[in-house]
Amino acid sequence: MKILEEISVKLQRGDFNAVFELTANAIESGIPPKEILDDGLLAGMSVIGEKFRIHEIFLSQVLLAAKAMYAGLDQLKPLFLKGEMPSMGKVVIGTVHGDMHDIGKNLVGIMLKGAGFEVIDLGKDVPAEKFVSTAIEQGASIIGMSTLLTTTMPVMKNVVGLLKEKEVDGTIKTIIGGAPVTREFADEIGSTSYGYDAANAVEKVKQLVKEN
Numbered sequence: 001m002k003i004l005e006e007i008s009v010k011l012q013r014g015d016f017n018a019v020f021e022l023t024a025n026a027i028e029s030g031i032p033p034k035e036i037l038d039d040g041l042l043a044g045m046s047v048i049g050e051k052f053r054i055h056e057i058f059l060s061q062v063l064l065a066a067k068a069m070y071a072g073l074d075q076l077k078p079l080f081l082k083g084e085m086p087s088m089g090k091v092v093i094g095t096v097h098g099d100m101h102d103i104g105k106n107l108v109g110i111m112l113k114g115a116g117f118e119v120i121d122l123g124k125d126v127p128a129e130k131f132v133s134t135a136i137e138q139g140a141s142i143i144g145m146s147t148l149l150t151t152t153m154p155v156m157k158n159v160v161g162l163l164k165e166k167e168v169d170g171t172i173k174t175i176i177g178g179a180p181v182t183r184e185f186a187d188e189i190g191s192t193s194y195g196y197d198a199a200n201a202v203e204k205v206k207q208l209v210k211e212n
């Protein structure tokens, strides 16, 4: 089996040590870092994303795979010159104000990073103003919001409204998700997109970046 394919397979198994060693070997044998990233680590992570989407694996397996991915990624980072780490785009994410649930949001962040996005995670209980000011300051083109409480869903509408008010809704798009959130709610509040799970969120964010 070729070394990059082996990295992908071991990552899918969550074999942290094997991914660490194989990535080191790949670097030593002169394989370009971008190739190791795309055809080894990201290839494995994208299989994990799809398997999670179709409920073939559990959350714990996604987290193990993500840990294995970082074992490889951390070795590649210094090899990309400063500012040249390939990025698919910048995404600001957070759980909205009043809501402390962050497991789903963290999962979305992990999967986005795994897919090559630069993720600015504002954590939980994030006010609408914070989402918008961070996206503007950091030059992010997407804001991803999560909530698990029906009572905090209106905060998502506030963010969409604030983007309009500041006239940046043309350049900064939104994606929302979380157990009580639906496609219909996203349409109702004018969110650009909606993701029903973490893997779907990654697909939707990829589409949004393409459309930009």
Ligand code: B1M
Pocket: 059, 093, 098, 099, 100, 101, 102, 103, 104, 105, 107, 108, 143, 144, 145, 146, 147, 148, 149, 150, 151, 175, 176, 177, 178, 179, 180, 194, 195, 196, 197, 198, 199, 201
């Ligand atoms: Co709370 N809780 N909780 N809770 N909690 C729920 C959500 C609840 C449904 C339980 C219930 O009553 N059956 C209920 C909400 C009812 C409602 O509003 N409809 C509830 C409640 C009421 C509360 C409290 C108010 C309880 C209380 O204090 N009386 C309180 C709220 C505090 C607050 O936030 N202000 C509370 C507290 C907590 C804990 C702190 C104990 C803990 C959270 C720990 C943490 O997150 N660090 C907790 C937990 C764990 C849950 C349940 C059991 C599990 C949630 C979870 O993590 N699921 C939950 C019941 C349930 O869902 N069965 C419940 C796993 C996670 C992977 O799924 O977050 O849905 P989820 O994410 C999914 C998708 O939704 C999607 O992708 C993920 C999977 O791929 N997704 C996105 C999520 N964000 C996305 C963003 C996207 C796209 C997709 O784009 C950006």
